[in-house]
Amino acid sequence: MAGNSDPLTPRAKLAVTAGKAVAAASRAAGRGSGSVIGGRVALKLDPxxxxxxxxxxxxxxxxxxxxxxxxxxxxxxxxxxxxxxxxxxxxxxxxxxxxxxxxxxxxxxxxxxxxxxxxxxxxxxxxxxxxxxxxxxxxxxxxxxxxxxxxxxxxxxxxxxxxxxxxxxxxxxxxxxxxxxxxxxxxxxxxxxxxxxxxxxxxxxxxxxxxxxxxxxxxxxxxxxxxxxxxxxxxxxxxxxxxxxxxxxxxxxxxxxxxxxxxxxxxxxxxxxxxxxxxxYQVQAVAGRYDVVQFEGRDLRLLLAKNPAGWLETFSLIDPPPTPVILSVNARGADGTDTSWLWDVDYTRLTGHPICVIGDRKLDLAVRLEVANQQFQVCENVDQAVQMCPPGRIEVIANYTAFQDLRRRVGN
Structure with a gap:
């Protein structure tokens, strides 16, 4: 560990300043937090x-x-x-x-x-x-x-x-x-x-x-x-x-x-x-995960599950049937484009829950649920899925970009 002397060279300071400026511009343009693009610019200037x-x-x-x-x-x-x-x-x-x-x-x-x-x-x-x-x-x-x-x-x-x-x-x-x-x-x-x-x-x-x-x-x-x-x-x-x-x-x-x-x-x-x-104990939610939000007169609990291990853990903490469950799966760049992992998840654990399926790859998920003998409905979007559920609690499980889409739509 160096002492508390300033470790940054003039070049490093310039890189930090430029990165922050680019990040602020990205935020102002509504393109997310800007942290990644800001960091890329900073590292280009000072590797x-x-x-x-x-x-x-x-x-x-x-x-x-x-x-x-x-x-x-x-x-x-x-x-x-x-x-x-x-x-x-x-x-x-x-x-x-x-x-x-x-x-x-x-x-x-x-x-x-x-x-x-x-x-x-x-x-x-x-x-x-x-x-x-x-x-x-x-x-x-x-x-x-x-x-x-x-x-x-x-x-x-x-x-x-x-x-x-x-x-x-x-x-x-x-x-x-x-x-x-x-x-x-x-x-x-x-x-x-x-x-x-x-x-x-x-x-x-x-x-x-x-x-x-x-x-x-x-x-x-x-x-x-x-x-x-x-x-x-x-x-x-x-x-x-x-x-x-x-x-x-x-x-x-x-x-x-x-x-x-x-x-x-x-x-x-x-x-x-x-x-x-x-x-x-101070931690209530992490980047929106586990948050409960009010939407269309229901209480939606937002749960992130990105791979078979994550889905298995998530199934173990949802409320018992007949609590409705909305499942959303995308396969964009940040998710990985291969959805064959859906076949590794034990969806029989959802037996007894009314299920609604949304997301870019809802049909892939529907085929998987059909094979697992689950009762489900394919919906166009979260609005339609929520309207099909009775008032009260809904468990919403989504993979990475599907989770971000949901947060934007339900105001979290």
Whole structure:
């Protein structure tokens, strides 16, 4: 860590100023937050800008296929107990978006940074993080993301010999294999509901044995490490065996797991579990996720689910039947254009719920629901879908760009 002297060269300052100007122009034109385009311009002017902005910060990087944005937000809240935080809280998680976020935090002590899985090794090189949190790896964006085993390989190579403390999920074999190249790992028993990407051993390809909550490879001996932190019901168990209650406004088991990992990260920075977990209660919604909005006389709860693992977790937290469910799926660039993942989701879990289907790929989803013997109606848009539902609560589950479309339409 450099001292608090100004790390920015004249060129870097120019890059920051230009990036902010471009971002402001983009916002004024109604094209979103402008953070990505602003960051791109800034990095063009100074390719080393991310490293310069990070050198006065104690950084933590958060990467995973599911839960990155929420966990980043929980860690940021926890670390605010120890000093000012700068974070890419809205999920712009590639180098341009990260650079843009850090450029806005001149007085910060901590950088809490969500990182896209494919960029983790590069961002870790640039930011020299104190801590890296690895939550899970599952199939996602099949048309462009590497197969999960290759992503784990990239992490493993990129993190080998890293000085960072790695906080990793002991229940995900792919994450364990990726983190095992690091000299300093803190293992968290955060659970793993979706197991379909880890039936073969990432180390040797042998068949993974899964007795109870344990796992090991019967061929090479690669096995689940002993965790020092654990999620246990509504509590986090710390390395001393103390149980700390989790109080969240966010629903579901997955968010308790995110809180457990976040508490372990906060401890690396000297924030005790009780303080960290109390501060996490402040988080009500994350970039619109879990928000309940009034629309057409109904209460819509907005839930984001981008891949099979995410849909499985989301099904576990919706209200029981006969609560209506609206499903919306797009396949635009940011979603990944391959929708074959729909066949990996167990839609029989929605039995008993009236279902309305919308989005660009509503017919793909309709075929999948037909095969799963679900009762559903295909609708033109969210307005029509909502009108088909009785007054009261509606659970709305959408993938990435479909979720953004919904937020714009229902005023969230």
């Amino acid at each position: 080393d800008l991310l490293a310069r902005l990070a050198q006065n910060l104690d950084c933590v990087l958060v990467s995973a296929t599911n839960g990155k944005t929420t966990t980043t937000r929980l860690i940021a809240e926890a670390l605010r107990a120890a000093g000012p935080v700068v974070s890419n809280a809205l999920g712009a998680n590639m180098p341009a978006g990260i650079t843009s976020a850090l450029a806005g935090g001149s007085d910060a002590k901590f950088g809490v940074i969500e990182v896209d899985e494919k960029y983790l090794a590069g961002v870790a090189r640039d930011t020299d993080p104190k801590c890296i949190a690895l939550l899970n790896l599952s199939r996602d964006q099949l048309d462009r993301a590497a197969e999960t085993r290759m992503l784990a390989e990239n992490w493993r190579e990129g993190l080998a010999g890293s000085k960072a403390v790695v906080v990793a999920n002991a229940d995900d074999p792919l994450v364990v294999w990726a983190a095992s190249s690091s000299p300093n790992v803190i293992w968290v028993a955060a659970g793993q509901m979706w197991k379909d990407d880890a039936w073969s051993c990432p180390s040797c390809g042998g068949v993974m044995q899964r007795p109870g909550d344990d796992w090991f490879c019967g061929e090479c001996g690669f096995r689940r490490p002993t965790p020092s932190w654990a999620l246990s019901g509504d509590h986090v168990l710390d390395p001393h065996g103390s149980a700390w209650p989790i109080h969240l406004q966010l629903p579901g088991r997955a968010n308790k797991a995110n809180a457990a990992s976040s508490a372990a990260v906060a401890a690396v920075f000297g924030v005790p579990p009780q303080v960290a977990l109390e501060r996490m």
